[in-house]
Amino acid sequence: MRILLMIIGTICTILGFIGVVLPLLPTTPFLLLAALCFARSSDRFHQWLIQTKPYQSYVEDFRQHRGYTLKKKIQLLISVYIVVGFSIYMIDHLYIRIALSMMLLVQTIVLVFFVRTLPEKS
Template identity: 65%
Template sequence: MRIFLISIGIVSTVLGLIGVVLPLLPTTPFVLLAAICFARSSDRFHDWLISTKVYKAYVLEFQKNRGFTLRQKFKMLLSLYIVVGFSFWMIDHPYIRIGLVIMVILQTVVLFTLIRTIPDKG
């Protein structure tokens, strides 16, 4: 079971890191999954993961506050809209464009309905 959890943790970490530069892939859920897997299987991997900038930037605040500030939500959406907009402009296939629009709508709805908006501390 330990090897299975470490394997899932490594795959989740890689997907989370890819999600940092590819806004179509969510970062936070993958890094959370990796943290859970590593916490139950390897102290060394868990300690490494929670010390990374990716964990601190995407997971720690969310884990601590159970939500994002309105400013953080808009920053996430801005990067998403830019990348998807570029993809929409570059790809001339109607079904892919429809898929991109549906994905953006779903991500926006989830961010504003399922993820709590916390007050800005600054």
């Protein structure tokens, strides 16, 4: 079972790191799952993962406080809007543009209304 958890954790870590540069692929859920798998299978990998910059940047506040600061929410939305907006601009298929626009709307609604806004740290 330990080996299976390490394999799943490794795959989720790779997908989470890819999600840092591809906003269509979520980062936080994959890194949370990887942390869970590594916590149950390998202390060394778990310690490595929680020290990485993507984990600290995207997951730590969410894991500890179940939310993001307003500044972080705006940063996330801007990066998603830039990449998805560019995709919408480049793709010449109407239905794909509509699907990407709907996905962007859902991501915005979830981040604004369902993810808690944390106060800024002093």
